Structure formats: C-alpha cells, structure tokens
Amino acid sequence: MAKFEKANSVEEWLDQRLAINKVKKVMAYEYWIPKDINFLWAMGMILAMTFGVLTISGIFLLMYYKPDVNLAFDSVNYTIMSEVGYGWLWRHMHGVAASLVFLIIYIHMFTGIYYGSYKKGREMIWLSGMLLFVTFSAEAFSGYMLPWGQMSYWAGMVITNLFSAGSLELNGLVEWIRGDYVPGDAFLTRFFMLHVLLLPLVIMGVIGLHFASLRIPHVNNQEGEDFDFDEEAEKYKAGKKKESKVIPFQPVFLSKDVFVMGVFMIFYFYLVFYHYQFALDPVNFDPADGLKTPAHIYPEWYFLWSYEILRPFSKDIGLVAFGFAQVAFFLLPFLDKSPNTKPAHKRGKAFVAWFWIMIVDMIVLTVMGKVPPVSPFNEIGLVAALVFIGLFVALPIITKKEKAV
Amino acid sequence: MREFKILAVVVFFSLVTYWGVEPFAHSQMHKHVEGDNFQYSDLEDSGKVGDAQRGANTFMSAGCIGCHSVESQGMAAPMDPVMAAGAYGVNPPDLSTAGALYDEKFLAELIKNPAHALNVEHKFDPAKGKVHPMPGFYGLGGDRDQEVADIVAYLKSIAPAEVEPKQAFQDACGRCHEMRYADWTQIGETPKFDSKQESLKHQLKVANYQDKLKDYMGKTPPDLSMMIRSRSEHFLSTFIEDPQSQLPGTSMPRVGLTEEGKDKVLAYMTEIGDPSKEKREAVGPWVIGFFVLFTILAYFWKKSMWRDLH
Amino acid sequence: MNEERRDFLGKALGGVAGIGGIAALYAAKRSWDPLPSVKAAGFTTIDLSAAEENVLHVDKWRGKPIFVLKKSADMEPNDRDIVIGEDRFHVSIGLCTHLGCIPAYLPGEEKFKCACHGGEFDTSGQQTFGPPPSPLVVPPFKIDGTKVVLGEAGPEYEQMKSAGITA
Ligand code: HEM
Numbered sequence: 001m002a003k004f005e006k007a008n009s010v011e012e013w014l015d016q017r018l019a020i021n022k023v024k025k026v027m028a029y030e031y032w033i034p035k036d037i038n039f040l041w042a043m044g045m046i047l048a049m050t051f052g053v054l055t056i057s058g059i060f061l062l063m064y065y066k067p068d069v070n071l072a073f074d075s076v077n078y079t080i081m082s083e084v085g086y087g088w089l090w091r092h093m094h095g096v097a098a099s100l101v102f103l104i105i106y107i108h109m110f111t112g113i114y115y116g117s118y119k120k121g122r123e124m125i126w127l128s129g130m131l132l133f134v135t136f137s138a139e140a141f142s143g144y145m146l147p148w149g150q151m152s153y154w155a156g157m158v159i160t161n162l163f164s165a166g167s168l169e170l171n172g173l174v175e176w177i178r179g180d181y182v183p184g185d186a187f188l189t190r191f192f193m194l195h196v197l198l199l200p201l202v203i204m205g206v207i208g209l210h211f212a213s214l215r216i217p218h219v220n221n222q223e224g225e226d227f228d229f230d231e232e233a234e235k236y237k238a239g240k241k242k243e244s245k246v247i248p249f250q251p252v253f254l255s256k257d258v259f260v261m262g263v264f265m266i267f268y269f270y271l272v273f274y275h276y277q278f279a280l281d282p283v284n285f286d287p288a289d290g291l292k293t294p295a296h297i298y299p300e301w302y303f304l305w306s307y308e309i310l311r312p313f314s315k316d317i318g319l320v321a322f323g324f325a326q327v328a329f330f331l332l333p334f335l336d337k338s339p340n341t342k343p344a345h346k347r348g349k350a351f352v353a354w355f356w357i358m359i360v361d362m363i364v365l366t367v368m369g370k371v372p373p374v375s376p377f378n379e380i381g382l383v384a385a386l387v388f389i390g391l392f393v394a395l396p397i398i399t400k401k402e403k404a405v
Numbered sequence: 406m407r408e409f410k411i412l413a414v415v416v417f418f419s420l421v422t423y424w425g426v427e428p429f430a431h432s433q434m435h436k437h438v439e440g441d442n443f444q445y446s447d448l449e450d451s452g453k454v455g456d457a458q459r460g461a462n463t464f465m466s467a468g469c470i471g472c473h474s475v476e477s478q479g480m481a482a483p484m485d486p487v488m489a490a491g492a493y494g495v496n497p498p499d500l501s502t503a504g505a506l507y508d509e510k511f512l513a514e515l516i517k518n519p520a521h522a523l524n525v526e527h528k529f530d531p532a533k534g535k536v537h538p539m540p541g542f543y544g545l546g547g548d549r550d551q552e553v554a555d556i557v558a559y560l561k562s563i564a565p566a567e568v569e570p571k572q573a574f575q576d577a578c579g580r581c582h583e584m585r586y587a588d589w590t591q592i593g594e595t596p597k598f599d600s601k602q603e604s605l606k607h608q609l610k611v612a613n614y615q616d617k618l619k620d621y622m623g624k625t626p627p628d629l630s631m632m633i634r635s636r637s638e639h640f641l642s643t644f645i646e647d648p649q650s651q652l653p654g655t656s657m658p659r660v661g662l663t664e665e666g667k668d669k670v671l672a673y674m675t676e677i678g679d680p681s682k683e684k685r686e687a688v689g690p691w692v693i694g695f696f697v698l699f700t701i702l703a704y705f706w707k708k709s710m711w712r713d714l715h
Numbered sequence: 716m717n718e719e720r721r722d723f724l725g726k727a728l729g730g731v732a733g734i735g736g737i738a739a740l741y742a743a744k745r746s747w748d749p750l751p752s753v754k755a756a757g758f759t760t761i762d763l764s765a766a767e768e769n770v771l772h773v774d775k776w777r778g779k780p781i782f783v784l785k786k787s788a789d790m791e792p793n794d795r796d797i798v799i800g801e802d803r804f805h806v807s808i809g810l811c812t813h814l815g816c817i818p819a820y821l822p823g824e825e826k827f828k829c830a831c832h833g834g835e836f837d838t839s840g841q842q843t844f845g846p847p848p849s850p851l852v853v854p855p856f857k858i859d860g861t862k863v864v865l866g867e868a869g870p871e872y873e874q875m876k877s878a879g880i881t882a
C-alpha cells in the first residue's frame with residue numbers, strides 16, 4: 001500500500017487518493033491544442049454542450065411523457081405544453097436542439113473534410129465521429145416517434161419498411177422490429193427505451209471514444225502543419241507563449257470556445273422562442289392515424305439527402321443507393337489517397353472542386369428530398385444522386401494524382 | 406478577417422439549405438390560396454334595409470324556432486342535441502349570437518338557400534333527391550328579400566355587442582368539432598360526474614351524437630385542440646372563409662363568419678392549443694438578453710486570455 | 716493590470732453564468748409543482764346526512780383517506796367535532812400522525828388503533844396511547860347544509876385552526 005501523509009487541505013487529501021492534480025493536468029491544463037485554429041474548431045465543444053442541453057431538457061420531458069399509444073400525444077401536447085410549469089420551454093428546447101445539433105454535426109464533418117483531419121493517424125477520430133453521426137441519427141429518429149403524431153407514425157412506418165430489404169421481402173424482420181404488423185404500442189415503448197436509455201448510453205460511450213481518439217494524433221490546425229507537440233509545450237511552459245505553436249485546452253482554448261458557445265446560444269434561443277417550426281413540424285401536431293397518410297410526408301431535414309438518394313431509383317436499387325449513402329462517409333480516410341494532410345485550398349484544384357461540388361450536391365439532394373416527387377424535381381434529384389455516387393468513385397482517382405506539397 | 410469569411414460561407418450555405426427545405430419546399434407542397442377578406446363576394450346583397458321589430462314577427466312566423474333555439478330570448482331547443490342530430494344529422498345551432506358572428510349577406514342567403522350559402526351544393530342536390538336538412542325560406546307572401554332583411558336585422562338586434570372568443574368557437578364550430586383539451590364535445594362542455602354510471606351515460610350520449618354526425622358528414626370532423634399548431638394561420642383563415650378553397654370536395658360547410666368572428670375563433674384556438682405563446686413572448690427577450698451579456702463578457706475574457714499569445 | 720483585468724473578467728463571466736444557472740433552477744423547480752389540473756381536482760364533497768352512528772365511513776380527498784365518524788350520544792363532545800344541527804361528526808385525514816399508516820377503527824372499543832406501531836386515538840381523533848405525537852389532522856372544510864366540502868376553508872375550520880386544535 002502506498003504511504004499517505006497527513007493532508008493539509010481537502011484538495012491535498014483528494015490528490016493523495018485520486019491524483020486530481022495529475023488528472024487536471026493531463027485532461028485540461030496541459031492538454032495541448034494548436035494555436036492556429038479558427039472558430040470551426042469550437043464545433044466539437046458546441047456539440048458536447050448541445051448534447052448536455054438535450055439531456056437536461058429530455059430529463060424534464062421524461063417526467064411527464066407517457067409511452068403509450070393512447071396517452072403519448074396528449075402527454076406531450078396537453079400535459080407538457082400547457083400544464084407543466086415551463087414544460088413548453090423544455091419541449092421547444094429539446095426539439096430545436098435536436099434539429100440544430102445536426103447542422104453543427106454537418107459543419108463539424110465538413111470542417112474535417114476541408115482540413116483533411118481524417119488522415120495520417122486521425123482515422124479513428126473520423127470513424128468514431130461517424131459512429132456518433134449514426135447513433136445520433138438513430139437517437140433523433142427514435143425521439144421523433146415519441147409524440148406519436150402523424151409524422152411519427154408514418155415515418156415509423158416508412159423507415160421500418162426499409163428493413164424488408166426490397167425484393168428480399170424480409171417482412172418477418174419488419175414485424176419483429178415493430179413487435180406488431182404496424183407501428184403500435186410495442187413499437188412505441190421499445191423506441192422509447194432506445195431513445196431514453198440505450199442510445200444515450202451508447203452516445204456517451206462513443207463521445208468518450210471520440211475524445212480519446214484525439215489524444216495521440218492531436219487536433220489538426222488551419223495549415224495542416226506537422227510539429228512536435230512536446231517541444232512546443234515546453235516553449236509555452238517556459239513562458240515563450242508567443243513563439244509556441246500550442247495553447248493549453250484549459251483555460252485558453254476553452255475561453256474561445258465559451259465565446260463561440262455564447263454566440264451559438266443566442267442563435268439557439270432565438271429559434272427556441274420565435275422560430276421553431278422547422279424543428280417541430282406542424283404536421284406532427286395531428287395525432288397519429290393509421291388510416292390516413294398526410295398529403296406530404298418527408299423526414300426531418302437532416303435525413304433528406306440520404307432519403308433523396310433512395311427516391312429516384314426503383315425499390316431495390318434505391319435501397320442499395322441508400323445503404324451506400326449511409327456508409328459512404330465512413331470510407332473517406334481510405335478513399336482519399338493523397339499524400340497531403342493540408343487544407344483543401346493547398347491541395348490543388350481537383351480536390352477543391354470535389355469539396356464544393358459535394359457540398360452543393362448534398363444541399364440539392366436535401367432540398368429535392370423535401371419537395372413533392374414531380375418533374376423536374378425528380379430529374380434534378382436523380383442527377384444529384386448520381387453525382388453523389390460519382391464523387392465517391394472519383395475520389396481515389398483524383399487524390400492519387402495529387403502532388404505532395 | 407479570415408474568421409469572418411469562414412463564418413460568411415457557413416451562414417450562406419446554412420441559409421440556402423434553410424430556404425430550400427422551408428419556404429421553397431413548402432411553396433411547392435401547398436397551393437397558394439388567396440382569401441376573399443371575408444367579403445363573400447359570390448353572394449348577392451339585396452340592398453334592402455331590415456327592420457328588427459318586423460323581423461321579430463317574421464322570425465316567429467317563418468317557423469325558425471321549430472328547429473332552432475334562441476336561449477338569450479328564452480326560446481328553448483325543441484329537442485336535445487342527440488335527438489336533433491338523429492333528425493337532422495347535426496344539432497341545429499342556437500341563434501343567440503348569430504347576428505354578431507356571421508356575415509349579413511351570408512345570413513340572408515342562408516335563410517333563402519342554405520346549401521348555396523354553406524357551399525355544399527355538391528352534397529345536396531335536389532335533383533338527386535338530396536335536400537339540405539334546413540328548408541329554404543320561401544317568404545310569407547310579401548317581398549321576400551325584405552322579409553329576409555328583417556329577420557337578419559332582428560338577429561343582429563338580439564345579438565350581444567361583444568361575443569367572447571370561447572363562445573364564438575362553441576357557437577360557430579362546436580356542434581361538429583370536439584376540443585378535448587377544453588373538455589368540449591359536440592354536445593357541450595363535459596361536466597364533472599360523481600359516479601361512473603353518469604359519466605358512462607354521458608359518454609354514450611356523445612358517442613351517439615358523433616355517430617349521427619359521421620353519417621351526415623361522411624366522417625367524424627376532427628378534434629380542433631391542436632389545429633392552431635398543425636395548420637398555418639393563413640390556412641385556417643382561408644379555410645374557415647371557404648373550406649372548398651383549400652380542400653375541394655370537403656363536406657365541411659362554409660361557416661359564414663365575419664372577419665372579426667374568425668379572429669375570435671382563432672384566438673380561442675390559440676388559447677387552448679398554444680397556451681405558451683404569451684409566455685414565450687415574455688420569457689424570450691430575457692433569455693436572449695442574458696446570452697448577449699454572457700457573450701460580450703466571454704468575448705472580452707477570451708481577448709484577455711489570448712492577448713499575450715500573438 | 717492585465718492579470719487583474721483577466722481575473723475580473725473571468726469572475727464576472729462566472730457570476731453571470733451562475734445567475735443563468737439559478738434562473739434555470741427556478742424553471743426546473745416550477746416543473747415539479749403540482750399541475751393545475753391536480754390542484755383543481757383538490758376538492759371533495761361529502762354528504763354527512765347518510766352517516767350512521769359509530770360506523771366509520773372512509774372517503775378520499777387529494778389521494779388521502781378521510782375518516783367520517785358520526786358520534787353517538789355516549790361519546791365525549793370535542794371542539795374538533797363538526798356540528799350539523801344536533802349531530803356531531805369527527806372528520807379527519809385518516810393517516811396516523813406518527814409515520815402515516817392508516818389506523819383501523821374498533822367500534823366495540825370506540826377507538827382508532829394503528830397497526831404499524833400501536834398508536835391509538837379516541838373518537839375525537841386525539842392520541843391516547845403510543846408514539847403518535849399529535850391528534851389526527853382535520854382537513855380544511857366548509858359546511859354546506861348537510862354536506863362538507865373538503866379543500867375549502869370555512870369559518871368553522873378557521874376557528875379550529877386559530878384555536879390550535881388541528882395542524
Ligand atoms: C439522454 C438524452 C435524451 C433524453 C432523456 C430524451 C428524452 C426525450 C423525450 C422524453 C422525448 C419525448 C417528448 C417530446 O417529443 O418532446 C423526446 C423527444 C425527442 N428527442 Fe430526445 N432525449 C434525449 C436526447 C436526444 C438527442 C441526442 C436527440 C437528437 C439528436 C433527441 C431527439 C429528439 C427528437 C427529434 C424528439 C422529438 C421532438 C418533438 O417532436 O417534440 N433526443 N426526447
């Protein structure tokens with residue numbers, strides 16, 4: 001057993017037993033971040049904070065929500081919205097945060113792509129991030145079932161039907177997922193479980209993995225510069241803060257994050273109070289009715305691009321295309337054959353073009369996924385879907401030709 | 406500078422996406438319906454000036470109270486709502502507030518030719534043997550337009566000066582629509598019951614009424630508790646003004662509300678379906694103000710932290 | 716100077732964040748308050764005219780059992796009784812003032828006995844034996860003819876309250 005001296009303060013007592021000073025150093029005060037970064041590097045902490053906001057507001061919703069097809073709609077729309085003190089606030093906060101979190105996720109992802117932050121030792125950061133994207137998608141989808149409105153019901157119907165896998169007709173699988181022939185009570189209760197227990201646990205675990213995966217390769221920087229972190233840290237500690245290329249996570253990096261978070265919160269609460277329809281779809285304020293499909297059904301905006309990749313094709317091909325869209329971004333570190341870990345504008349015209357075409361294409365897919373499936377939207381959607389697939393086919397080719405800079 | 410450029414790019418693409426999935430997509434999904442500002446321009450104005458006193462007599466002679474009650478004048482309903490629904494499909498309205506809620510031209514046309522005023526001629530075509538349950542008024546032998554104008558004047562004279570939003574909703578919509586978040590069914594506000602038997606008896610009455618109503622309308626009209634959030638204000642306004650404009654073929658009749666009456670109905674639907682509206686407006690500025698202050702302080706803190714780094 | 720300014724800004728930011736936290740806690744507190752519908756349902760009317768002497772009738776008010784006992788002539792009158800005409804009634808919340816069990820009424824012995832820890836009360840609800848520290852609680856009531864409305868405080872109740880004979 002280790003020797004323990006008498007402690008002179010609570011801090012010292014804790015330090016003897018938990019090494020809190022060491023932990024603080026390793027996790028915060030001497031966790032080194034490059035200095036040459038812009039506000040896009042704050043997106044990760046904004047995501048972490050938004051997850052916190054979702055958890056807290058979710059906990060309050062959970063105290064009055066009832067996962068029962070006969071009670072769910074009224075428990076949300078009557079009890080929470082008009083009876084519970086500030087229940088409306090928790091609900092609006094939860095709904096808007098769930099939508100906004102995806103905007104930030106997409107910004108975070110495309111930041112990574114632009115600066116090449118998934119390459120050369122940073123593959124696990126990217127892969128764990130994509131896992132977070134998938135689990136957040138599942139979390140958002142399961143949450144969307146809970147108010148049991150028309151959109152909940154019909155989204156549940158359509159998405160679970162995807163699991164019949166087209167001509168394979170795995171109807172047994174679809175019924176197994178639902179626990180019923182149609183989305184019903186068993187379905188709602190199990191998706192409730194997924195939404196409030198299993199998936200949040202998985203998300204927390206994967207967030208841990210994501211953070212851990214940052215430790216060894218370190219965070220990337222604006223120029224993709226490769227330097228020795230230990231050396232730079234020594235400079236900083238020696239007081240040569242100007243020359244050093246790094247800053248400590250706490251408090252220097254965080255001070256910038258906190259400012260960006262403030263800006264984000266102003267925007268977020270503006271949406272919560274005055275502009276929430278985009279996140280709380282009006283159609284979902286009609287109670288679920290299994291005998292009537294709403295005139296227009298569409299997923300939440302953040303699923304539209306992959307949904308649109310499914311839409312223009314025949315059933316089987318559509319499913320394959322959809323499956324491809326779901327996993328395509330996982331492959332990025334392996335499809336990018338370039339020797340450079342540099343921001344796009346330094347890597348040459350081909351990759352810059354690839355990047356911006358990808359963004360525009362995904363926005364086109366997103367918009368086409370929402371408008372009614374008529375001409376010319378169908379044709380535009382088809383072209384955009386083909387371009388999306390084409391971009392992934394082209395990536396290894398154009399990156400292989402890239403010259404080292 | 407660079408940070409601002411990056412921000413501009415991010416904001417630009419976010420806004421384009423927003424524009425695409427919200428205003429643009431919705432403009433493609435819903436046809437645009439221009440309202441008529443509650444003018445009822447398709448209905449004729451006879452130009453006759455009514456006389457309320459004469460109207461009172463005409464009203465009695467025309468036999469209106471064979472089916473309608475006028476509670477404010479002590480004229481009770483001839484049947485209870487369930488029986489009335491059995492006889493007519495839907496309980497005929499009490500006319501105490503009619504003069505205040507409905508448009509004059511609309512009332513005049515309704516008295517003469519109900520199916521036309523209500524815009525349900527697609528359902529009630531005498532040629533196919535389907536007549537509207539309310540018979541048109543053929544006149545008492547004098548100038549029919551004058552007689553009708555008198556009745557309308559009478560209804561206006563007995564109507565209260567100010568109708569509460571709740572009353573407006575109950576009178577104009579409440580015989581066909583439920584509003585369960587306000588304990589309202591088509592046969593009135595649900596009282597508190599001491600015994601299970603009484604409560605079940607009441608539920609049975611409601612169910613019987615709804616059955617009749619369903620036979621008459623083709624489907625049970627939806628509960629309106631949350632409609633204020635599931636439909637846009639523009640949709641509701643134009644729909645109330647003329648249901649056919651938004652849902653061609655619907656069996657919901659034109660209600661004939663004046664613009665003011667419609668505003669009252671919407672105000673009540675907001676009170677029940679979106680009760681947090683006022684609170685949002687009250688709390689919002691404080692929360693946003695808080696974060697503005699927070700952000701300003703955070704900005705200066707950040708600056709002080711980064712000062713000796715460059 | 717620079718150091719000081721930095722410290723001050725850090726503290727000010729922390730303070731502002733703290734105020735926000737307190738405001739959020741207030742909203743959280745309000746979310747746990749009983750709902751308006753719960754509060755509105757907090758009234759029960761009991762008709763006393765049907766009660767029989769020395770037979771305990773149990774009703775329910777705000778989820779709690781309510782004892783109604785019509786006193787017979789041999790039972791001692793008490794200021795805690797509700798008097799309607801000639802009749803005297805003992806009305807109380809049927810939860811033992813020790814730790815909240817429901818005492819049973821023993822008509823033969825004319826007393827309440829709590830099975831949990833042996834507490835006893837007389838027919839006026841006063842503790843006579845065992846751990847209960849105080850008499851059974853009389854709920855707020857208002858007399859309305861031969862009925863009492865529980866949840867509303869009438870003059871008779873206010874009087875008991877100011878005399879300190881019910882909690
Ligand atoms: C541990 C964290 C969470 C808890 C305890 C929780 C709990 C709940 C509950 C009880 C509801 C139903 C009430 C309602 O619909 O307003 C709900 C809805 C919802 N949740 Fe969560 N949630 C959590 C995290 C998340 C996350 C991370 C997301 C998305 C990324 C999310 C997305 C949604 C969505 C989209 C709805 C439907 C909102 C609506 O239409 O009202 N939730 N959540």
Ligand code: FES
Nearest residue numbers: 811813814829834
């Ligand atoms: S609870 Fe009744 S005696 Fe303890």
